[in-house]
Amino acid sequence: MKRAGIMFLAPATLVFTAVFALPVALLFAVSFWSVKSFRLQPDFTFTAWQRFITQYWELTLYTLFVGLMAGIICTLLGFVFAYAARFKAGAHGDTLMLATLITLFGGYLVKIYAWKSILGADGLLNQTLMASGLVTEPLTFLIYSRGAVIVALVHFLLPFAILPIYAALRNVPDSTVEAASDLGANAFNTLTLVIIPQVRQGLFSAFAICFLLAAGDYVTPMLLGGTSGVMLGQFVLLEFSTNFNWPAGSALSFGLLFACMLLLAVLGLAGQMIARRKR
């Protein structure tokens, strides 16, 4: 039995090791290498890491902040949507989920350009505001800002939050919700004491997915962020392509990865402690 189990695991493990684990390990090793006249040389130097810590810490924090915002907003909105689909939509819940999935087919760049045409200086929003006489000049802070990046990221990532939360809510038995109200719980008590504790893991995965995807993004800030909405991912791209500085790009990307993992670990532990304290 045990041997058969290992045999079933073998193909996937092999593929995973060959196409993911090995390249990642190699890339990590590259962060300690050096570059001489555009040539990568095996080495053991902390130059790239030093640069990451001294020059990019601010941008890393800011990138984490954008990821955090996108993750939190997506999780909140996703919960509201999934909750309505699970508890209020009756038999239409699954249809709503299908609609959610379909929005994922829309493509990522299309959404960004859509927001460009909404938030731009002569975009939909500004035209409406000017036509209504609320403003006389187009609002320029709408686009090419942190806010624009977060809005577009939330729009793109929302389905990734809705799906795991909906799956978790589907596993909440109706009888626990009914039992809560039978025992005197109002809607708020039922939500906070019975439903949310049962979907904690779903909420956390939703947040983690959105947070990681947002923090690692470089296309949205490139097209919508302008100078104030820059994110670390753009510099990873820059180092790898234009500058051909692989050690720097590698140190930046692994630095961001470690920072993200640290943040998720801290949040996960904090969540567990809060849940335990409530008992």
Next chain:
Amino acid sequence: MGGHPTPLLLLRGLSKSFGPVVAVSPLDLEVNAGDFCAILGPSGCGKSTLLRMIAGFIEPSGGRIEIDGADVTKRGPEKRPTNMVFQSYGLFPHLTVAENIAFGLSLQKRPRSEIDDRVDATLDLVRLEGFGARAIDKLSGGQQQRVALARALIMRPKVLLLDEPLAALDLKLRHQMQEELHRIHRDIGGTFIFVTHDQGEAFALASRVVVMNAGLIEQVGSPENVYQKPASLFVADFVGETTILGGKRRNGRVILNAGREFDHAGADGPVHVVIRPERIHVDPLGLPTLIADRFFLGASLKISGKLASGEDIIVRIADTESADKFKPGSTVRLGWDPMAQRVISGTPQ
């Protein structure tokens, strides 16, 4: 308490339709304080809908629900003096046994010491002493059932509602829990209403049985009453094994197709006679019966036979030694005391 016991639970014209489907036709029911009442019926008869209307989970289409003199028809489940034990238990998987049981009292913001005392007392009542700190998924089905019961009982509901409470348990556990429920009802003297499709369970537990069929109440009475004097052919057939013989009545005399006659007042027309299997015995003057099969049931012997009219007859005798008298294929004369028969007029639906 006055001389006239007012019913604790009063249903007047209570009904429920889901679109064009009538789940419960307008019905009246009274349950007195201290009653252990079973709502018995086949699946889809509306018994669960009725229970859920009493609990407040389903809004009635019409009629009124009163508990202890107060109209609760418009109140949600959280504002009713009822508590429910769910068929699937509905225990909170993220809380311990004690936290599950304390849930309702914690919401009422009772002092910690009172909650702890009552949780301990309730754990004792359902014989789960020392299980307070356990996680729900570490319990067996029977133990989960007890937690669900404790969680409802700790609220001291005026009416405790149980939805097929023992359906998920295996036979032995079910019998154990039946005894437990009986003991708990005796110990705390509450008013229990439970829904079941198992007539054995209804008879074993209830002091009053409400038989439902197709959204209507067919009969209300003590278990003995329902068993011995079924009010309709449905009740006769649904509640226990029974022999039903067809016939007709003319001028106060009933003539059975099987070949028996007796006086019985009533309107002319088709009638049915219902006889319980343990009331039928060998009788030299009885109806000739071709024995079709016999089943040894441990404490008794069940014999099925065919009468000359082609109708089936079922006999149950306690004397298992006399099995030889009922060889399949042989003919035996069977009869019964006229007092044991029940005549039901009209054609069955």
